[in-house]
Amino acid sequence: MAVVRERRHLNLRLPIPELSDRRPRFPLPLPPTAAATTTTSSATISAGDLEKLQVLGHGNGGTVYKVRHKRTGAFYALKVVHGESETDVRRQVRREMEILRRTDSPHVVRCDGTFEKPSGDIAILMEYMNVGTLESLLKTHGTFSEPKLADVARQVLNGLNYLHGHKIIHRDIKPSNLLVNDKMEVKIADFGVSKIMCRTLDPCNSYVGTCAYMSPERFDPDRYGGNYDGYAGDIWSLGLTLLELYLGHFPFLPPGQRPDWATLMCAICFGDPPSLPEHASEEFRSFIQCCLQKESSKRWTVAQLLTHPFVCKDPR
Missing domain, CATH: 1.10.510.10 (Transferase(Phosphotransferase) domain 1)
Incomplete structure (x- = not known):
């Protein structure tokens, strides 16, 4: 028996985003022996400042978390690749870090910092796209x-x-x-x-x-x-x-x-x-x-x- 499904169309308004001010550049990733902190033009964020709230997804060998800054209450997405991950996976996240540091466009997800822990964990802090x-x-x-x-x-x-x-x-x-x-x-x-x-x-x-x-x-x-x-x-x-x-x-x-x-x-x-x-x-x-x-x-x-x-x- 054939099942007839109603065709639904997404009825959402998609405005064209206006060009925003240019974002600050971020420093190169810290060496593995350095503390797990990163500096932006406005504040220094350490890994300890972030509270993990939930898992948003998995991809390319990493896990993406929704996190909240404990002091400011701001939400971010944190992509984490652990130190024991395969070499190819770590190479990919480093490539992503390199590219995100180069980008400055309102049409590309914003990078708010990078972390490397002594344990070998690598993380990228990005804007939280809440939809x-x-x-x-x-x-x-x-x-x-x-x-x-x-x-x-x-x-x-x-x-x-x-x-x-x-x-x-x-x-x-x-x-x-x-x-x-x-x-x-x-x-x-x-x-x-x-x-x-x-x-x-x-x-x-x-x-x-x-x-x-x-x-x-x-x-x-x-x-x-x-x-x-x-x-x-x-x-x-x-x-x-x-x-x-x-x-x-x-x-x-x-x-x-x-x-x-x-x-x-x-x-x-x-x-x-x-x-x-x-x-x-x-x-x-x-x-x-x-x-x-x-x-x-x-x-x-x-x-x-x-x-x-x-x-x-x-x-x-």
Whole structure:
């Protein structure tokens, strides 16, 4: 007996965040023998100042806690990787620390400090995005309408425009790595597998990031032009992310089907890119097509997508 599910659209206002004042830079991480403190421009925060309240999630070998500053009452997110973690995991968190210290954008999650304890534990103190992730919103509120997705796309593109302008490729754009606060600002997070491009022609074809959201050139660079522009992989991932938020399931698979690596690789490399249903607007369909060109050289850049009619509409 077929089960008919009501299609729910997320009815939330997603204003475009105004550009904020530039944030202060943070110092390099303390050596393992140093005290577990970090200094910002406004105050010195030690690990002892923070009270753990609850676990927010797990990812890339670390645990993320909601914490509260005992004196000020301010809430933060604290990502902790323990000293006994695998080398790859520790390398990822150090890469994330390096990138977050470089970033200064209202569209990228803010880093409020870093800690290293003598025990080898590494932690990153970040702004607390109290609504959660786009993935959690999809689960709790249902699928997103086109106007809300246009606002999401605009905000993420502004974040990618900043990152790409500073030669940073995220390589893991997906709903669970896009955080939301109660102002409905969407910010890019989780830079554990990101890459800083030291030279314009640095290759970016390695099998890092989440397999399901990888672009075709990440699997087959010779066929799909992986060396042409590593930044294009973030655009492909954004297109899949928007499709997932609209459809309610991962675009390459039927609803409820669990993905496996081989199936996904074949679908991404040998199948046609997923598309929107007929009832979607022409502008939205065009935007997704611009993101999901299989050849990376044909994919639109961030700058081009920011001029697309889909994201240039006035927010509703």
